[in-house]
Amino acid sequence: MRQDPRLIVVGSIGLDTVRTPRDSRTDVLGGSVSYACAAAAGFVKTGMVGVVGTDFPREGRSLFRKLGIDMRGLQTAEGATFRWSGVYAKNMNNRKTLKTELNVFRSFQPRLPPSYRRAPFVFLANIAPALQLHVLGQMERRPDFVMADTMDLWIRIANADLRTLVAQVDLLTVNESEAHHFTGQRNLIRAARILRDMGPRYILVKRGEHGSVLFSEDGILLMPAYPLEDVVDPTGAGDSFAGGLMGRLAAGGRVSTDAIARAMLYGSVVASFNVEAFSLERLGALSPAAIEERASLFRRMCRIR
Amino acid sequence: MRQDPRLIVVGSIGLDTVRTPRDSRTDVLGGSVSYACAAAAGFVKTGMVGVVGTDFPREGRSLFRKLGIDMRGLQTAEGATFRWSGVYAKNMNNRKTLKTELNVFRSFQPRLPPSYRRAPFVFLANIAPALQLHVLGQMERRPDFVMADTMDLWIRIANADLRTLVAQVDLLTVNESEAHHFTGQRNLIRAARILRDMGPRYILVKRGEHGSVLFSEDGILLMPAYPLEDVVDPTGAGDSFAGGLMGRLAAGGRVSTDAIARAMLYGSVVASFNVEAFSLERLGALSPAAIEERASLFRRMCRIR
Numbered sequence: 069m070r071q072d073p074r075l076i077v078v079g080s081i082g083l084d085t086v087r088t089p090r091d092s093r094t095d096v097l098g099g100s101v102s103y104a105c106a107a108a109a110g111f112v113k114t115g116m117v118g119v120v121g122t123d124f125p126r127e128g129r130s131l132f133r134k135l136g137i138d139m140r141g142l143q144t145a146e147g148a149t150f151r152w153s154g155v156y157a158k159n160m161n162n163r164k165t166l167k168t169e170l171n172v173f174r175s176f177q178p179r180l181p182p183s184y185r186r187a188p189f190v191f192l193a194n195i196a197p198a199l200q201l202h203v204l205g206q207m208e209r210r211p212d213f214v215m216a217d218t219m220d221l222w223i224r225i226a227n228a229d230l231r232t233l234v235a236q237v238d239l240l241t242v243n244e245s246e247a248h249h250f251t252g253q254r255n256l257i258r259a260a261r262i263l264r265d266m267g268p269r270y271i272l273v274k275r276g277e278h279g280s281v282l283f284s285e286d287g288i289l290l291m292p293a294y295p296l297e298d299v300v301d302p303t304g305a306g307d308s309f310a311g312g313l314m315g316r317l318a319a320g321g322r323v324s325t326d327a328i329a330r331a332m333l334y335g336s337v338v339a340s341f342n343v344e345a346f347s348l349e350r351l352g353a354l355s356p357a358a359i360e361e362r363a364s365l366f367r368r369m370c371r372i373r
Numbered sequence: 374m375r376q377d378p379r380l381i382v383v384g385s386i387g388l389d390t391v392r393t394p395r396d397s398r399t400d401v402l403g404g405s406v407s408y409a410c411a412a413a414a415g416f417v418k419t420g421m422v423g424v425v426g427t428d429f430p431r432e433g434r435s436l437f438r439k440l441g442i443d444m445r446g447l448q449t450a451e452g453a454t455f456r457w458s459g460v461y462a463k464n465m466n467n468r469k470t471l472k473t474e475l476n477v478f479r480s481f482q483p484r485l486p487p488s489y490r491r492a493p494f495v496f497l498a499n500i501a502p503a504l505q506l507h508v509l510g511q512m513e514r515r516p517d518f519v520m521a522d523t524m525d526l527w528i529r530i531a532n533a534d535l536r537t538l539v540a541q542v543d544l545l546t547v548n549e550s551e552a553h554h555f556t557g558q559r560n561l562i563r564a565a566r567i568l569r570d571m572g573p574r575y576i577l578v579k580r581g582e583h584g585s586v587l588f589s590e591d592g593i594l595l596m597p598a599y600p601l602e603d604v605v606d607p608t609g610a611g612d613s614f615a616g617g618l619m620g621r622l623a624a625g626g627r628v629s630t631d632a633i634a635r636a637m638l639y640g641s642v643v644a645s646f647n648v649e650a651f652s653l654e655r656l657g658a659l660s661p662a663a664i665e666e667r668a669s670l671f672r673r674m675c676r677i678r
Contacts, residue, residue: 159559254464257602278583279597290674292584292595297562326678333677369595370677372638373631 072183073115073138075318077104077311078203079193079217080173081118081128081142085153086303086346088160093301096347097128098152100193100217103304106351107338108191108315109135110359115184117141117203121149121172131352140181145172160299161276180206188212189318192237193307194219197229204236213323215239215272215314217306223250235267239328241310243274256281257288270328274306280332286325291332294340294366301346305339308351312338333370337362377488378420378443380623382409382616383508384498384522385478386423386433386447390458391608391651393465398606401652402433403457405498405522408609411656412643413496413620414440415664420489422446422508426454426477436657445486450477465604466581485511493517494623497542498612499524502534509541518628520544520577520619522611528555540572544633546615548579561586562593575633579611585637591630596637599645599671606651610644613656617643638675642667 084098101118108114115138120128122144132139150173153166178199185208192200194217204214216237222230223246230250234240240263244256253259260271260283271283279292313328313335320327337359341350389403406423413419420443425433427449437444455478458471483504490513497505499522509519521542527535528551535555539545545568549561558564565576565588576588584597618633618640625632642664646655 255602257600275583278580279595281600287670288600288674289677290584290597290600291677292597295562295586295593295595297560329677365592367677369593370675372594372596372634372672372675 070138070183071113073113073187075108075112075189075191075314076115076117076141076180076184076187077101077108077191077193077314078117078178078200079104079195079307080150081116081120081124082150082152082173084303084347085151086301087155088301089156089158091300091346093346095151097125097131098303098347099150100195100307102128102132102348103307103342103351104191104193104311104314105132105137106135106348107308107311107335107342108318109137110338110354110356111312111315111334112189112319114138114315115141115187117178117180117184119143119145119172119176121145121147124149131348135352138183141179141184143176143179145175147172154303156302160302163302178203189314190214191310191314192216192233193310197222197226197233200233201229201236204233213238213317215241215310217241217310218246220246220249231266234263237268238323239270239272240268241272241274243276243306247273257283270325272332274309276305279336280309282325282328282332284325289325289329289332291329291336292370294336294362295369296340296343299343302343303347305343308342309335309339311335333366334359334363337366375443375488376418378418378492380413380417380494380496380619381420381422381446381485381489381492382406382413382496382498382619383422383446383483383505384409384500384612385455386421386425386429387455387457387478389608389652390456390471391606392460393606394461394463396605396651398651400456402430402436403608403652404455405500405612407437407653408612408647408656409496409498409616409619410437410442411440411653412613412616412640412647413623414442415643415659415661416617416620416639417494417624419443419620420446420492422483422485422489424448424450424477424481426450426452429454436653440657443488446484446489448481448484450480452477459608461607465607468607483508494619495519496615496619497521497538498615502527502531502538505538506534506541509538518543518622520546520615522546522615523551525551525554536571539568542573543628544575544577545573546577546579548581548611552578562588575630577637579614581610584641585614587630587633587637589630594630594634594637596634596641597675599641599667600674601645601648604648607648608652610648613647614640614644616640638671639664639668642671
């Protein structure tokens with residue numbers, strides 16, 4: 069009998085076409101669930117919830133299997149897999165979406181297999197808040213810890229749904245511009261206060277190459293990003309950060325601000341590996357020893373003696 | 374008999390006219406030396422080297438005196454004091470210089486009083502590299518630790534002088550765009566490597582609200598910025614950071630990477646106070662207890678347990 073996943077992740081699975089100033093890839097494995105699950109699976113038994121089309125390549129499933137990801141929540145629908153294409157600017161920070169084809173994602177209704185419904189940790193990656201709520205509604209008991217991601221689009225077109233969702237999660241993660249648009253506040257401390265008033269005990273602000281900031285009743289925690297000499301493809305940085313964080317947190321058990329801080333460090337490390345290659349090329353071949361080595365190096369970089 | 378300063382600072386002293394989205398000030402005390410000395414003087418006996426015009430307000434000198442700054446290196450020249458005016462954008466990060474009037478600064482030749490010439494710590498704030506070199510040339514013995522700041526202008530129009538200077542300093546501080554322009558390298562790790570090859574053991578990259586990064590033979594140290602709810606006037610943030618850093622370092626004695634890291638933390642704290650008010654309003658009334666309290670809070674924000 070298979071073990072039930074301790075962490076489940078819902079979001080998008082897609083085929084990405086990515087152009088950076090130096091290289092490009094066509095129709096490679098991507099999507100928030102792919103990155104987050106690949107990042108989390110090294111720490112804890114992780115189950116994915118998502119949909120692919122009948123054209124989804126066999127290699128995608130093989131990689132998920134190799135990583136030990138539970139695929140009982142992966143649906144296959146008649147039609148083409150979700151596709152995204154984008155191009156990165158010279159500084160590798162700004163990107164432009166060239167095309168989004170929803171395909172089978174358009175009529176996606178996440179359906180949790182029974183083995184997922186008592187998972188203590190849930191990561192609702194960026195999809196429509198109504199779908200995120202639909203996943204939460206299928207849980208047999210209130211999970212110990214729910215983290216949700218979102219984006220500008222939902223803040224604009226699904227604000228009420230998003231607020232209903234946010235009231236039910238433990239940790240909301242946003243970037244600086246989302247924090248600003250959601251609250252009307254440009255200052256991060258004020259924005260985080262407003263967001264915490266909406267419900268979540270924790271607000272995690274992602275700042276890309278500048279790291280992240282955690283706001284909680286225990287105050288503010290400042291986490292730099294792991295500095296890299298060669299960024300090959302930034303796609304999935306935020307999702308692998310969040311996935312690594314949730315995987316590490318779920319593996320540890322008791323949730324506290326200190327535990328989240330440690331998990332953020334591991335999330336940063338996994339994300340730093342992820343952007344050193346296209347698609348899941350690096351996460352697909354990442355050893356626990358490599359993670360520990362970089363985590364210990366990163367800890368030293370952040371330590372003021 | 375007066376004590377000789379342990380730290381001397383050379384740079385500009387000026388009267389600033391500053392406009393932020395919410396408020397403005399006209400002809401208030403400013404300049405790199407003013408900010409750096411005010412930040413350093415709380416930690417160590419600091420001597421200023423600079424020039425003012427005959428119109429320099431009595432209140433300026435009173436404030437320097439109140440802060441315990443040694444003014445034997447402050448020259449007064451016939452004419453008007455250096456003036457700068459600028460306006461900050463809504464996000465408080467980008468600023469535009471409206472006007473720079475060099476006035477007495479045009480013919481400034483820094484002249485060190487004898488009591489300054491054996492100072493073990495020297496901060497060469499941002500002025501023409503030829504003047505920075507001229508100061509170093511007047512020292513009776515090689516100082517224990519020399520830090521230099523610079524700007525895009527000197528990288529462009531005084532590149533050879535700047536390289537001569539950089540070869541003689543222990544720590545060079547630049548921002549990200551200066552690092553890029555000076556080395557041709559966009560990646561910070563690569564740029565820092567090139568800069569260290571020019572001579573300095575330490576490269577300190579200032580990233581404004583995102584903190585700073587120290588590069589040395591001991592690796593990389595990542596320091597976030599102290600997060601603030603209300604930034605009133607960012608003018609002098611970099612100079613008060615550098616001044617606080619040098620003051621704390623000079624007060625401590627032996628220089629090491631760990632000592633610089635601790636000094637960076639104090640520099641960040643002093644800079645965070647500085648931007649909470651216009652001009653030197655806050656630095657002029659800052660108690661050691663307030664600095665220690667915020668430093669301890671800041672330490673907690675950076676600690677991963």
